Amino acid sequence: MPPSVATFSGGSVLLAWQLKDKTVLIVGGGDVASGRIESVLVADAFITLVAPSTGLHPLTRKYLTESDRITYHDRMFAGPQDLDNVDMVLTAIDDVEKSREICAMCRERRIPVNVADIPPSCDFYFGSQIRSGPLQIMISTNGQSPKLANIIRRKIEEALPEHAGEAVEKVGELRNKLRTRAPGVGGELGKRRMRWMVDVCNAWDIEDLAALDGDLMNRLLDDGWEKNKVPKPEDIGSGKRRHSAVLSPSSSLSGSALPLAIGFIAGIAATAAILLAPTRR
Amino acid sequence: MPPSVATFSGGSVLLAWQLKDKTVLIVGGGDVASGRIESVLVADAFITLVAPSTGLHPLTRKYLTESDRITYHDRMFAGPQDLDNVDMVLTAIDDVEKSREICAMCRERRIPVNVADIPPSCDFYFGSQIRSGPLQIMISTNGQSPKLANIIRRKIEEALPEHAGEAVEKVGELRNKLRTRAPGVGGELGKRRMRWMVDVCNAWDIEDLAALDGDLMNRLLDDGWEKNKVPKPEDIGSGKRRHSAVLSPSSSLSGSALPLAIGFIAGIAATAAILLAPTRR
Numbered sequence: 370m371p372p373s374v375a376t377f378s379g380g381s382v383l384l385a386w387q388l389k390d391k392t393v394l395i396v397g398g399g400d401v402a403s404g405r406i407e408s409v410l411v412a413d414a415f416i417t418l419v420a421p422s423t424g425l426h427p428l429t430r431k432y433l434t435e436s437d438r439i440t441y442h443d444r445m446f447a448g449p450q451d452l453d454n455v456d457m458v459l460t461a462i463d464d465v466e467k468s469r470e471i472c473a474m475c476r477e478r479r480i481p482v483n484v485a486d487i488p489p490s491c492d493f494y495f496g497s498q499i500r501s502g503p504l505q506i507m508i509s510t511n512g513q514s515p516k517l518a519n520i521i522r523r524k525i526e527e528a529l530p531e532h533a534g535e536a537v538e539k540v541g542e543l544r545n546k547l548r549t550r551a552p553g554v555g556g557e558l559g560k561r562r563m564r565w566m567v568d569v570c571n572a573w574d575i576e577d578l579a580a581l582d583g584d585l586m587n588r589l590l591d592d593g594w595e596k597n598k599v600p601k602p603e604d605i606g607s608g609k610r611r612h613s614a615v616l617s618p619s620s621s622l623s624g625s626a627l628p629l630a631i632g633f634i635a636g637i638a639a640t641a642a643i644l645l646a647p648t649r650r
Numbered sequence: 651m652p653p654s655v656a657t658f659s660g661g662s663v664l665l666a667w668q669l670k671d672k673t674v675l676i677v678g679g680g681d682v683a684s685g686r687i688e689s690v691l692v693a694d695a696f697i698t699l700v701a702p703s704t705g706l707h708p709l710t711r712k713y714l715t716e717s718d719r720i721t722y723h724d725r726m727f728a729g730p731q732d733l734d735n736v737d738m739v740l741t742a743i744d745d746v747e748k749s750r751e752i753c754a755m756c757r758e759r760r761i762p763v764n765v766a767d768i769p770p771s772c773d774f775y776f777g778s779q780i781r782s783g784p785l786q787i788m789i790s791t792n793g794q795s796p797k798l799a800n801i802i803r804r805k806i807e808e809a810l811p812e813h814a815g816e817a818v819e820k821v822g823e824l825r826n827k828l829r830t831r832a833p834g835v836g837g838e839l840g841k842r843r844m845r846w847m848v849d850v851c852n853a854w855d856i857e858d859l860a861a862l863d864g865d866l867m868n869r870l871l872d873d874g875w876e877k878n879k880v881p882k883p884e885d886i887g888s889g890k891r892r893h894s895a896v897l898s899p900s901s902s903l904s905g906s907a908l909p910l911a912i913g914f915i916a917g918i919a920a921t922a923a924i925l926l927a928p929t930r931r
Binding site for chain 2: 372373374375377378379380381382383384385386387388407408409410411412413414431432435436478479480481491492493494495496498500502503504505506507508509510511512513514516517518520521524525527528529530533536537538540541544566567570571575578
């Protein structure tokens with residue numbers, strides 16, 4: 370049954386915002402600002418950072434030294450001219466008055482803005498996040514409980530298949546190789562390409578996808594795409610990753626293996642107790 | 651060790667965009683558009699829907715009937731006047747030319763826009779999403795593999811603690827009750843409130859948080875907050891949910907219970923085989 374409209378409420382629209390080569394103004398250089406810098410660099414943006422050098426967090430300093438995408442001004446926010454050619458504004462300063470002023474200027478100019486710790490001055494919030502290569506996951510409790518968001522994030526991290534980020538990366542590469550081999554936009558070929566990629570993702574598990582390298586991809590395309598089928602990993606000489614994962618001590622007792630072992634031992638104990646017990650009859 | 655800036659690349663900025671009482675223009679009424687309507691209603695936005703009634707998806711029709719937040723125009727996109735007082739634009743139509751035109755108009759007006767299936771005409775993407783009350787989770791593969799995003803979403807759904815959404819809701823209520831009891835913004839009291847909430851979230855598991863009701867919250871505040879400690883669920887007469895979860899047939903064989911049971915049976919079989927086997931010696 371389709372969901373009822375009555376339950377659609379109280380949330381946000383979760384978005385993957387694109388910032389490649391856009392400019393983000395970050396006001397403030399402390400702890401929160403350093404997290405913002407990381408989030409924004411991940412999206413390949415340019416950053417203009419405005420903050421007195423006396424208040425810079427060690428991580429902010431590190432990013433300033435290491436990244437060539439940050440233009441740094443050792444001063445306070447100077448006024449509306451700081452907003453010229455800016456695509457997004459993030460402030461993380463203690464001055465509530467100044468923060469609200471910056472927010473108002475941004476809204477006048479329709480520049481998306483987030484003011485740390487002042488929800489009404491935010492067009493958007495940052496949730497709790499996981500990143501593994503091109504795979505990104507956000508957990509938002511819509512302001513109800515940032516702590517629970519973190520707890521749930523950790524549970525998701527634990528449950529996430531090992532190498533999930535790598536698998537995403539490899540599938541992206543495989544898709545590009547397929548597009549080079551069978552080029553063209555839309556139409557029947559496009560649909561066949563999409564179907565084959567979906568079939569591969571369904572048939573292979575994440576570990577095997579992550580283990581793909583250039584040679585294996587070529588073999589998969591030769592023996593799979595060209596023959597209109599989906600070979601198994603072992604059919605094209607793969608499956609290495611699966612073995613190493615099973616042998617890895619860190620994963621061998623995780624997931625269902627530990628309860629399996631406990632159950633097995635309990636089963637032995639119970640049966641032995643019954644069979645070895647002195648018979649009363 | 652802090653992460654290296656060199657690894658910060660190829661991603662998006664994941665955001666929880668706020669749309670409460672804002673207006674979103676949706677152009678198109680098909681399958682994709684119906685999904686957009688749901689996403690946007692969740693965020694308590696108003697929708698202006700522009701689409702000929704001949705092409706409406708059944709879900710779109712359903713939402714139109716059930717929601718009083720959608721203003722519907724049975725026609726095609728008419729021109730720039732359709733963008734007046736609009737805070738976000740989502741298009742999902744087959745006409746690529748028209749889509750690009752709408753995108754250009756939006757960018758001129760600095761209105762955030764997403765054009766389905768034309769990545770360069772998108773300021774943001776929608777990832778694969780999970781929603782449970784105020785808890786929202788987005789999985790983005792940054793366009794590398796929507797299929798893998800879905801597979802990973804299902805794995806996360808399976809791993810998510812039961813009642814996680816309810817727990818988030820209840821913790822939000824508890825925080826509001828605490829704020830009423832000990833009001834004030836910032837300062838020492840604000841810090842103490844935050845610390846106590848964090849301690850509760852750390853000490854209680856998700857099932858127990860989800861089982862909180864008004865009475866239990868009051869007891870938790872009386873015996874916990876007022877006495878500067880964190881009682882256990884059983885100390886305030888809770889723990890019901892935990893029992894019902896264990897007894898629930900739908901959850902009793904999920905997680906680690908199934909391997910435990912399989913292990914137990916295997917243990918019985920193995921021990922019985924050994925003990926009941928005819929002795930050779």
